[in-house]
Amino acid sequence: MAQDTWFDIVIPVQRLNENVITSVSSVLASKYEDFTIIIGLQNDPMTNNEQEYYEYLQKDKKIKVVDCKKSYSLPKTLNISLEQCSHKWTVRHDDDDLMHPTRLKNLNELIKMRREEPTIIGQQMRYFKLDPKTRRRYISTKWCKQKLNDFELKQELLVMPCFYHPAITLNLEKLKFHYNENYTYAQDYKLYIDNMKGSVYVGSATKGTYYRIKKDTEVKRQNTLDKQNTKRQMQLQFHEKIMMEMWSKIGIDLSAKDARMLRYNLVTKEEPAAFVLKSSDHKDAVDYFNKAKCLFKNYYESST
Incomplete structure (x- = not known):
């Protein structure tokens, strides 16, 4: 019988605060015990309150705090944290999110069950927010589902990231490239593209992370x-x-305008109206994407 998996939980942290402590506590409350928490800390110097939080975290033997320079970007902090990992399975977790108590247990079962080890595993995510007055949590009714098999996940990269980044697990022995430090704010999407060839991506229907809706994303966006x-x-x-x-890999020279049009019509309506080609509509985007999917199938079959 295969042995249980040991996980390194990587949590990049900009500022130590109450949300970070709550987030770390959700990991410690996991129903699976074989893990280490690695916190990539950027806030130096610290305030008095932050120093108290820092000392609190240092008391737990399961937690390792890595001091990163404040000037480091998120992908740089992630890479430094990955270098501190002692095991091959690394779980991403954001500093203000909440881990589902069965996330690690379900991950362990999935890894032990598979014959071929995945490079990246993605689990489901669910949104929540706090009432600023009562501090009560309001949780969305549905879990965000994702594609499950390798082909569908990689095909989705044509227009968007194929995983929810706070709910991914990386196999460091299979990962060819770490986070590209020139792609701040899009480092996860780039990671999926860079490691796509010759890898195995797996989506899981198991519960992963409660993702906190931040104030700036609650504001309705204008045109x-x-x-x-x-x-x-x-x-x-x-x-x-x-x-x-990504599109160049399948032989299509995609322009920046086309990329904006596709994202607007197929992924999200939040881009400004000026980004959308006036001659385009939803049908054009769908037809264009369908053509790309046919070409991607040929690319996928030739690269696996």
């Missing part, structure tokens, strides 16, 4: 992006660049 929202602008630009790279 034009706020000038101060540079993070989202950068993310959209990187997503377009990654899409263009």
